Amino acid sequence: MRYKKSAISAAQIVDAAKRVIARQGYGQTSLKDIADEAGMSKGAIHYHYPTKEALVAKVLQSATDAVAERTLAAWLAGGSDPMTAMRSAVRELWRVRSTGSDEVAVISNLLAQALHDEGLRPQLAEYFRLASAQTSEHLVTAMAGWGLRPRVAPELIPRLLLGLLDGLALQVFVEPEVIEPDELVKAVELFAGALFEVAPA
Numbered sequence: 001m002r003y004k005k006s007a008i009s010a011a012q013i014v015d016a017a018k019r020v021i022a023r024q025g026y027g028q029t030s031l032k033d034i035a036d037e038a039g040m041s042k043g044a045i046h047y048h049y050p051t052k053e054a055l056v057a058k059v060l061q062s063a064t065d066a067v068a069e070r071t072l073a074a075w076l077a078g079g080s081d082p083m084t085a086m087r088s089a090v091r092e093l094w095r096v097r098s099t100g101s102d103e104v105a106v107i108s109n110l111l112a113q114a115l116h117d118e119g120l121r122p123q124l125a126e127y128f129r130l131a132s133a134q135t136s137e138h139l140v141t142a143m144a145g146w147g148l149r150p151r152v153a154p155e156l157i158p159r160l161l162l163g164l165l166d167g168l169a170l171q172v173f174v175e176p177e178v179i180e181p182d183e184l185v186k187a188v189e190l191f192a193g194a195l196f197e198v199a200p201a
Contacts, residue, residue: 010048010058013038017059022105026056026113057123060110063103064127067096068134075138082142083189089138090165090188094181097169104169132158139192148196157195164191 016038020029031052035042049055074092078085097104107127114120135158140150150157165188172179 006048009040009044013040013045013048013055014058014062017055018063018102018106021056021059021109022102025109031055053119056110056120059106060120060123060127063106064130066103067107068130070096071131071134075134080142082139082146085142086139086189086192087185089135090185091181093162093165094169094184097165098172098179098181100173128159128162131162134158135161143196144199147199149199151195151197157192160195161188161192164188 013034017029017034020033020037024033031042031045034055035045038045045055049058070092071089074089075085078088107124110120111124114124132155136154139161140154140157143149152160168179168184
């Protein structure tokens, strides 16, 4: 029972830290801010996470897992047709980025922080590796089933698609509502299609 309560407290701390970092940024967030958000003492925070860095690592893992789960659900919702699955996934990837979810705010903020903090880079790199692997598994594999093969290195395709969406999300951040989601999906579909060709018989 004690272990279960401890695990719940640790999860509450991570959720509180996610909200605070999303709201005010990593650099402006202290352990006291997180403790206040969680309704706990700083001692309780230190009990679970001895340093801010240890807590932030767990927050980043939680944020990236949440984005990955939402994207996977969108791929699966598209069924066996790769184009339908891609449209579903692109819509969800865009929704996650453009609606300013706490998870994306945390990831974006920590990416900016990583320009000056090398300690954050390995975990963020792992996030991009996992996101790329997920996209590759569902898109590149499905296209192969249709008799299509990549025109560029297969490992580059998910990086290009995710980079396109991330870059557009930055533009929407500074200029909201500049991109219409249906048009975005069409454009990404055309872009992705150009990366494949019919495999020789």
